[in-house]
Amino acid sequence: MAAPSKKVYEVFVSKIPWTIAGKEMREYFGQFGQVKKCLIPFYKETGFHRGFCWVGFTTEEGLNNALQKDPHVLEGAKLQVQRNRRPFAGQKSNNDGEYD
Helix, strand or coil, X not given: CCCCCCCCCEEEEECCCCCCCHHXXXXXXXXXXXXXXXXXXXXXXXXXXXXXXXXXXXXXXXXXXXXXXXXEEEXXXXXXXXXXXXXXXXXXXXXXXXXX
16 A cells, blocks of 8 residues: 655745734635645734745645636735745644644
8 A cells, every 4th residue: 555645735825914814814725725734823922923824735736726826815915825845844832823
């Protein structure tokens, strides 16, 4: 039996307005394919997110669909979306992130 694929189908999203949360990011990117995870790091001091996130899709098709659309606009702000070249190595115990 073949080992499960460790391919990463993630995009790195930046220029996210502070008014947008993980739920909105997950819903927005869900139109391109099933979202496996959404990680938005936060500043401990302020409680605001850092303006970027990683969105992981379950399939390469979802990833490609998201990359083909341009521009991505949420709440009037143009998001910058690019392929994530390296898997995000964050730990789930890290209090700086929001995991879905």
